Amino acid sequence: MVVFAGQGDARRSMALLWRGAQSQEVRTTPGPKPGLSVDAIVDAAIAVADEEGMAALSMRAVGERLGRTAMALYTYVPGKGELVDLMYDRVLVELPTDYADAADWREGVTAWAHDCWAFYLRHPWVLQVSQARPVLGPNEYVVLEAVVRILYGTGLPAATLRRVVGTLFHFVRGIASTAAEARQAAAATGMSDDDWWFTRSPLLQEVAPDFAERFPVLTRMEREGAFRNEDESVPYLEQEARETFAAGLGVILDGIEAARRRAGLTETAG
Amino acid sequence: MVVFAGQGDARRSMALLWRGAQSQEVRTTPGPKPGLSVDAIVDAAIAVADEEGMAALSMRAVGERLGRTAMALYTYVPGKGELVDLMYDRVLVELPTDYADAADWREGVTAWAHDCWAFYLRHPWVLQVSQARPVLGPNEYVVLEAVVRILYGTGLPAATLRRVVGTLFHFVRGIASTAAEARQAAAATGMSDDDWWFTRSPLLQEVAPDFAERFPVLTRMEREGAFRNEDESVPYLEQEARETFAAGLGVILDGIEAARRRAGLTETAG
DNA sequence: CTGATATCCTTAGGGGGTAAAGAGATAGCT
DNA sequence: AGCTATCTCTTTACCCCCTAAGGATATCAG
Numbered sequence A, B: 001m002v003v004f005a006g007q008g009d010a011r012r013s014m015a016l017l018w019r020g021a022q023s024q025e026v027r028t029t030p031g032p033k034p035g036l037s038v039d040a041i042v043d044a045a046i047a048v049a050d051e052e053g054m055a056a057l058s059m060r061a062v063g064e065r066l067g068r069t070a071m072a073l074y075t076y077v078p079g080k081g082e083l084v085d086l087m088y089d090r091v092l093v094e095l096p097t098d099y100a101d102a103a104d105w106r107e108g109v110t111a112w113a114h115d116c117w118a119f120y121l122r123h124p125w126v127l128q129v130s131q132a133r134p135v136l137g138p139n140e141y142v143v144l145e146a147v148v149r150i151l152y153g154t155g156l157p158a159a160t161l162r163r164v165v166g167t168l169f170h171f172v173r174g175i176a177s178t179a180a181e182a183r184q185a186a187a188a189t190g191m192s193d194d195d196w197w198f199t200r201s202p203l204l205q206e207v208a209p210d211f212a213e214r215f216p217v218l219t220r221m222e223r224e225g226a227f228r229n230e231d232e233s234v235p236y237l238e239q240e241a242r243e244t245f246a247a248g249l250g251v252i253l254d255g256i257e258a259a260r261r262r263a264g265l266t267e268t269a270g
Numbered sequence C: 001c002t003g004a005t006a007t008c009c010t011t012a013g014g015g016g017g018t019a020a021a022g023a024g025a026t027a028g029c030t
Numbered sequence D: 001a002g003c004t005a006t007c008t009c010t011t012t013a014c015c016c017c018c019t020a021a022g023g024a025t026a027t028c029a030g
Helices: A010-017 A038-052 A059-065 A070-075 A080-094 A105-122 A124-128 A138-154 A158-189 A193-207 A216-223 A236-262 B010-017 B038-052 B059-065 B070-075 B080-094 B105-122 B124-128 B138-154 B158-189 B193-207 B216-223 B236-262
Strands: none
Touching: A010 A080, A010 B193, A038 A059, A038 A080, A059 A070, A059 A080, A080 A138, A105 A124, A105 A138, A105 A158, A105 A236, A124 A158, A138 A158, A138 B216, A158 A193, A158 A236, A158 B158, A158 B216, A158 B236, A193 A236, A193 B010, A216 B138, A216 B158, A236 B158, A236 B236, B010 B080, B038 B059, B038 B080, B059 B070, B059 B080, B080 B138, B105 B124, B105 B138, B105 B158, B105 B236, B124 B158, B138 B158, B158 B193, B158 B236, B193 B236
8 A cells, every 4th residue: 555645735735844933923813723733633643553554544543533523634734645745754753864973884874774674663654655756855855865974985976876875775665665564464464474374385285286396496495494584583574574684785785885896986985 | 555465265365376277177056157257357457457556446447347346256256455466476477487598697687677677667556565475376486486596596595595586676676666656656647757846846945945054965966966867858757766776786786796705606607 | 947056236334535514713803 | 892704623425445245147956
């Protein structure tokens, strides 16, 4: 369920995203005082998404959490799409932005990636917000600025940097999605990864008795222990994601290093 | 909108996924002859998703395309989740699986990645199928087998291979998502990326006049031309995705190379 | 012809998002 | 004080979704 952005009045959306102190101005208009606020609604919506998942995020649910009907929210927010945009930008404040302590870009990127990973697992619904067109909210820029600042340490040209950022971003998002969805599946079905596999595996044999002949390379890989996880205290799929994350990040960092070497930037760092 | 898998009767799901010639057996049961078939339904559903997007995929829409009501489908398919699983596994047959012609693993991986990229852009809805727990359908295994066969050429140990496959997979999926969602946004809003940016950009200045001070590194990057695209005939966001794809793939391949070097595998290839 | 069974339909129930209209509260103005 | 414009919030309603239940119809074995 990728949730797409609101596409109504662009000016109103931007004003909401970058709403600042001007919303605190003294009211002199007639009519009852607002019982809610954009902030309150966004916070409630984030709480719903955190606790019950993106699928459970409905205008009714958010309203209920605030003791209102669904329609009351429309006084403050143009629609659900815009609300999701606001949730997205709002929750991004949680991401750390200062990596000045890192010894070099490699350490900085690693720290940033791990912070992102933890963030996504804390708010898995964020992974379901469409990345088609950027939301252009303030915190999105704060996050970008932070990453770019780290990567300027590589000395790579700006155009290359932009792509490296994209690559890192997609990688982290992709693997975090897998881990998050695995958790979600476990919660939704009430079945652990191992339980799930133990019910599925015999069915697979039943339905594909010729598996080994049809997929020799995979079978060989399995015999070589590729699909065994050491730590049995962590759910299988989550651990797999975690290890892929660590290994993949290493691969990407090495790749960046190679790009630097090709550009003749091997000596300076940090 | 990530679409989650069906989680009903696991045996029935697996039987449907691996359904083979046994479904062609002669019928001797009473009752009217089936007017539909699982294949017909899956094909119709894929057509709907291809043409109108995952959001437009409803049981009604599929039924209508087949001249039936939504409920008629439930005779053949347990529910929407399972139908999506079937669609997913079915459409994967389009992916090429033979990369024996490739000169070495690097060329093979590159070819595979590009094939995947094209595939995802042909069927963007595939990117919205949850990857939480694998569907375990036959074609998913065929695809996996193909990738692993290519990567065995690196000589890396099986456990490392598994993670490399995961990294590549997430990378391709991630960037393809961006490109696909950008297309979708353009189609949905009837507004090109450039139009979109030209309406958004002045709003951003209006709402954040102090942008340059708040985000100095991004501003510097922009002045260095990081966000300019050369080819103006291609939509901006799609081109950005394409270039990030090319650059990121290079980074990952270099990273794999580095892993091989560390394992002392520099000479042999292919 | 009878009974069993399979296909497909209609109906209905419980979710969604949100447009429209109205009730009630509150400000400034006369 | 009363009036009126305006704002908040609710009710109702419409259209969409998935799918459970039950009924009509077609087709087989006996």
